[in-house]
Amino acid sequence: MARAATTSDVFNAIAEPRRREIVDLLARGAERDVTELVRKLGLPQPAVSKHLGVLRKVGVVAVHKAGQRRLYRLNPQELKPVHDWIQHFERFWTDQLASIKEVAEQKAKQLAARDRAASKQ
Amino acid sequence: MARAATTSDVFNAIAEPRRREIVDLLARGAERDVTELVRKLGLPQPAVSKHLGVLRKVGVVAVHKAGQRRLYRLNPQELKPVHDWIQHFERFWTDQLASIKEVAEQKAKQLAARDRAASKQ
DNA sequence: TTGATATATTCCTATGTGGGAATATACTAG
């Protein structure tokens, strides 16, 4: 099999940095039309339309027509699977802080013990 | 340009479901050797080794030799960029609960109003 | 109508994929 399609799920869709930028832009504020996104991203318009197409297919963004423009908005609940998955690992970097502190304290104790042993000789 | 390499960053590395499974397995517990992962995943050994190679290159897992086996462990802090990015959208689904409730209440009001209007005719 | 603007689509190509199969490498036991 080849690599999964970018449109196969959210994880594949957001693997592309430009698409994450688009999501970021749509998160901060209201709807935006394509021209606005083109300007902010500094990408050619067809590239932006294609990225929007991918995000549309996985449901991360939604469109509606407004005259000759198309207004895109974020559909944030479609990002939730990513959040749910990554959240399981949150404890690791919280615990990590604690364990780094612990290790440091252990080392300090060992050094102190060594010093005491050395001074006895 | 073609699609970015799976080894180019964490986002691309974890886009593959099997690799997320591997991460999940390594998250629940201690180090595991390849054979163990092969058994749990039900994949051919070369496939597992290749997935581990990708995760190694982006730093999500680390290996050390133990005799003829290689023990893999999770390197959770490398997942943090994903967490940091997705966390920005957390507010959306918290707010969403509130807004779903609101919408439901609005609809109920509208239905009630329509019923009242109908009964007046 | 015609011309301009906004957006999407199509065609192209270089590239990297994931799985299968086979093989290479490394280590261990006897």
Next chain:
DNA sequence: CTAGTATATTCCCACATAGGAATATATCAA
């Protein structure tokens, strides 16, 4: 050393990309 076990690597292929260029489609304005 030899056989066996554990793991990685190589070669294959069908496939989907992302960007570029060109074009199609839709809507507006005059």
